[in-house]
Amino acid sequence: RKEVEQDPGPFNVPEGATVAFNCTYSNSASQSFFWYRQDCRKEPKLLMSVYSSGNEDGRFTAQLNRASQYISLLIRDSKLSDSATYLCVVLENAGNMLTFGGGTRLMVKP
Amino acid sequence: DTGVSQDPRHKITKRGQNVTFRCDPISEHNRLYWYRQTLGQGPEFLTYFQNEAQLEKSRLLSDRFSAERPKGSFSTLEIQRTEQGDSAMYLCASSLRREGTGEQFFGPGTRLTVL
Numbered sequence: 001r002k003e004v005e006q007d008p009g010p011f012n013v014p015e016g017a018t019v020a021f022n023c024t025y026s027n028s029a030s031q032s033f034f035w036y037r038q039d040c041r042k043e044p045k046l047l048m049s050v051y052s053s054g055n056e057d058g059r060f061t062a063q064l065n066r067a068s069q070y071i072s073l074l075i076r077d078s079k080l081s082d083s084a085t086y087l088c089v090v091l092e093n094a095g096n097m098l099t100f101g102g103g104t105r106l107m108v109k110p
Numbered sequence: 111d112t113g114v115s116q117d118p119r120h121k122i123t124k125r126g127q128n129v130t131f132r133c134d135p136i137s138e139h140n141r142l143y144w145y146r147q148t149l150g151q152g153p154e155f156l157t158y159f160q161n162e163a164q165l166e167k168s169r170l171l172s173d174r175f176s177a178e179r180p181k182g183s184f185s186t187l188e189i190q191r192t193e194q195g196d197s198a199m200y201l202c203a204s205s206l207r208r209e210g211t212g213e214q215f216f217g218p219g220t221r222l223t224v225l
Binding site for chain 1: 158169218
């Protein structure tokens, strides 16, 4: 079983749609959680951190459920520029190592 | 450009050859990480340094892989006796040591093709 699991997609959505991605992690001792974004043929970049209380950054909302070991990302009012791969990431090993999921690919179409 | 840089950007080699990649982190960052990414997968952690000390290397894929950061600045990743399965993107990242933060800044990667 992978340590961090995501549906690979692709999710094909029209502009303006709301789309949600989910992720599960296996290590109950994991400390911190993040979403990274990776554009095609580019390096990953931090999108946002994920907190138990939920957090929002503009059109993006992230949620963490520690009991279910489940992380989500919601994107509202999708833009063409949101097309990318979204990587669910867990910080482990006393904060020294990022474990990435396989990524979920999003394609937003006009 | 003050971001993480990697060299070369592309490397094509024949099976059995040795290759070495270089990473220059953001100058004030004391942590440096190496990852490998294959097509359709997320990055896979290999090793990391805090300053010049290599604090985790158990995730290196085999004893053919080694990394150094001799002066706590740039780092090199060497793969000896390359195999076709080593073909991948090798990513370097750097960060400042802060508790709980997951922000690592990635370089553009070195794409290795082993023929």
